[in-house]
Amino acid sequence: MSGFFSFSIGATALATGAGELAVTPKMVVVFGIIVVALVLFVTEWLPIDVTAILVMVLLMVLGADGVVNFTEISTTEGTSGFSNSATITVLAMLILSSGISQTGVVQIIGRKMSAFAGDDLDKQLLATIGVSGPISGFINNTPVVAILVPVISDIAHKGKTSPSKLLIPLSYASMFGGMLTLIGTSTNILASDVSARLLDRPFSMFEFTQLGLIVLVVGSIYLMTIGHRLLPERVPVDEDYVQEYAIEEYLTDVVVDDDSPLIGSTVDDAIDHVAFDADILQVVRDGEEFIEPIGQKTLQAGDMLRLRADRPTVQQLVDRETLTLAGNPETADELEPEAVAERTLVEVVVPRGSFLVGESLESSTFRQRYDATVLAFRSRGETVRTNMDERRIRVGDTLLVQAAPDSIDRLSRNDDFIVAHEPDEPDYRTEKIPHAAAIMAGVVGVVAMPWGIVGSTLSGVTGIGAFTALSALSLPILVTALAGVVAMVATGVLRPTEIYDAVEWDVIFLLAGIIPLGMALEQTGGADLLGSLVASTGAYLPALGVLWVFYIATGLITGVISNNASVVLMLPIAVETASQIDANPFAFVLAVTFAASTAFLTPVGYQTNLFVYGPGGYKFSDFVRVGAPLQLLLSVVTTLGIAFFWGL
Template sequence: MSAVSPPVALAAGVSTDVLVVFGVVVGALVLFVTEWLPIDVTAILIMVVLAVLEPWTQVSTAESLSGFSNKATIAVLAMLILSTGVSRTGLVQLVGRKLSAFAGENKSRQLGATIAAGGPVSGFVNNTPVVAILVPVISDLAHKGKTSPSKLLMPLSFASMLGGTLTLIGTSTNLLASETTARLADQQGIAGLHAFSMFEFTHLGVLVLAVGSLYLFVVAPRLLSDRVPVEDDYLTEYALGDYLSEVVVRESSPIVGQTVRAAIDADRFDADVLGLVRDGERFIEPLGQKVVRAGDTLTIRTGRETLADIATVDDLSLTGAPDDERDLEPTTQDEQALVEVVIHSGSSLAGQTLSSSSFRDRYDANVLAFRSRGETVHERMDDRRLRVGDTLLVQAPRSGIDRLSANPDFIVAHEPDEPDYRTEKIPHAIGIVLGVVLAATVTPFHIVTTALGGVVAMVSTGVLHPSEVYDSVDWDVIFLLAGVIPLGIALEQTGAAQLLGEAMAATATVLPALGVLWVFYLFTGVITSVISNNASVVLLIPVAVEAAVELGANPFAFVLAVTFAASTAFMTPVGYQTNLFVYGPGGYTFSDFFRVGLPLQLLLSVVTVGGIAAFWGV
């Protein structure tokens, strides 16, 4: 760290340095919450601002970039690659299928199978890809079992978070918390602080998983509504009745002889041709080059007012609307015509629009509507910026759906009929993951070393192809870690963490140390509900340690409280990526997460804090 002038003292003992760092933190939180900039760009901006304001932030250029070389960042990168290798073998999907076959149409078994599929496995495979893998499996289980997906998908997300508390590698939050704690121990020499071992808190994680699973099985079904009724099709579910219409092309129409692509003036009208019926046969994409003939019936997606304008301009006869989603399927091919597609974290579409991404041309697909943060969008879809978790209702031929399924940018909420899994590599994948865990447990090697060795082993054994390694990484997460780690350093080096810690410790005047620990758990849960779980860990662990030191309490207990609270963010769909993955396919509203998640958060606050006090002491 470069030398800086002594901080300028202000009123109430707050220095200019501290105020500047608080300003950077507030600015970062605003950008994270509003998503005015993509997360990775916000992270880069944080690094730049910290380095430019070095005289006040006390973060040098080298320190502002130190997040890229941090062990936690590299370990998370390696674990994401290992998780992708496991998913390529189809192991998690096969487990899900076995459980769904056992569940059948029994709703209690379905819920139990969902919790069992998402919970324990998330302790050993990063929970974010686990949910991405299981969303189509559980969605199919719900539809085949005559159950609303709304009853199963939120429990899947919550169970995966609970399972992530079992081991060091269950979630990126644990890895980051471990490295942050180790850095504080090295720099400040605080007794009792140390990096987490692989099974450091497994006994507490088992308790949290058991209590949380019981809540999901007994209480959650009574709080969850059937947001996606079983008997409804996609047209009803997405309220498309006023946005789909059929028109007949008259002989006098000026679009006769034109291609479908050129038939409607896209610059003038917000409309898409989704299907064409000719001589009793129905055709869907690719339609662009098909020439329009008199007597053709076109299915058009647009609003009523726009439809009237198109009918007048192009001399079309209005005939009505499709009765159900089967009217949008072709009669000449046996294929799935409509499917929901979720924008995955790290997707190249995040931050883009349907128009700028050339989505239709790339996948021969039409987007009928999409859900974004609880809002169903029908109009001007080409101009709306897509975000992680947005769910598109897509009409596409089998080839287009296969390409969507194979693309890591998307979670297709429907399993392909003939999935291309490398089932013969399952023993290799299991052996490699177990080797990574055992080596990190019984040898002096750090998890980052064993995980990187596991990546090499997966490529060497053919579990992963070399070209898939880079696509396996969620670069948004990596850049986020690289950006918030130096922000945590700024909090420590300027004394901002100490100031906040002293303020939190002041609650000890009315609460015992155990009560202060409980307050930290709840505060972390609230913060994580509006920003990234990784960001909350980096920002709050230094504060928690300072508060513990001020109280004379066990700092490791406070670190665990922050880590567990950040790993179990149930109250909002934006607090954890897995919640975003199920938000659209489950048809949930923002209030659904609060109604189901708040009681669970409060229950686990008592269980977790009590467990920490019993196992480690306060």
């Protein structure tokens, strides 16, 4: 059977001098699993974490302890992703980032930023990039963007600027900042673990800070000078939510006639939602306006009802329920009761880990849980206004929600949502800022401290040889991060129950599921084979050119699948390629890491892009328009920087 499935790759052997390589049945099986994973990642037929678990199951079923030993993965190796140091470190860092956000320190900096920016676009961009970039080096960049989306949206609205001009720069700047330190992004932590396994060389805390600073400066200059000019104003400054989502034609006022069968019914029971795609948003009675919660309000003759429905549905309701048409609200002001000073219309972004992901509005009972009505929502650039109840919600979808102010406050305090507007009276633990800052400084400082030098210096100065013991002290980020979690709870920065809500469990399951895939690629020889194919370009390109090819290839792959998945797949191939062309394998590891952590081309390649997709009103092409030149620019800057600092 082996002879039937294998074939010789003569061209690769000639180009690399590595000898004749053969495709074995085990390679074919692993490549098949990779193809299945890629298809599922791109199509989102299954959530990405479920896809990762499926990959893990397939590897074990077809592995050493399974039906046939095609993947070389034992049950222990298949589940090793859960105990992997990268997985646990990412889990701890997510909790630490949540603790920082609970103190409100990032939001406070954001308010200072708002006062500085005013209505000057250049200042707004400088403030956006200047805050999100550096902070993302020390707090995981994903929660940084989640925290800053409402801050930046408010800056845009107050400064008479389109949010479209600021939100993509926010996401991109957080990616730049994520490359300042080991803990800036989960991708760095995962890449460090893979590098330790393949090369016995994990990343230090500030391993690539010098190159990260260059990327931050170059990328920021691009966004300040060229990038924002390429961004259209998808959300016009003068338009409100009703006009922005173009729902004027889906909002209608009707009056309950004296002989209407709706009289005596509650709002919840008034409309047959199976037969009609319609909602009652407001009830106006004797000049008083009522919004959610109105489900149990009994309708009376003369009540004016504000409906969300298309014109044919409204006409059917008018004919059937004896209602009289009374007009159409055309602005958000007409939807928000005059008696209520606070907002009743907000945009809500659905992040990864939200209970809404994979659910529909109906199955999630969203309206009943939060006394809130969804008027429309954006999904992957499409605005959905009808048949919303059955539509599956995806990560990054942005819901236009109408609710009472207290319901909006509840939404803003829930980690299942990112409300694109700061609450007027936020509940932050500002008194815990010193504790949180000290803990994060300890987490980073203990790992970064050159204990060997300190021990030797103290021993020489004091003459006490016991200080040489410091030379042996080398705590990994895994240990300090977990210690930081304990400290956060002990000092009251986080409550014990909050640490579970802080973890993005889909990211943890994604890591646990795809780590064994990288191991299978190595153990079956698949990485060697692909490395040989890529190494064949060495016959035509110098080592720097092959390094650039890897950067570009990783960037393209990350644009359609998870950044963490692209690292796991590309790093073994990169190391093998480097060895076959006699190049520095660590340089190739860094190229893959930087490319995967700076995915600008699509909104689905990096989670922070999804966070800004809806609130910015962007189309898919906007990310390509702004991201492609940036990706090309940084491909040159990064590969030259790697060659300069680490050599080839």
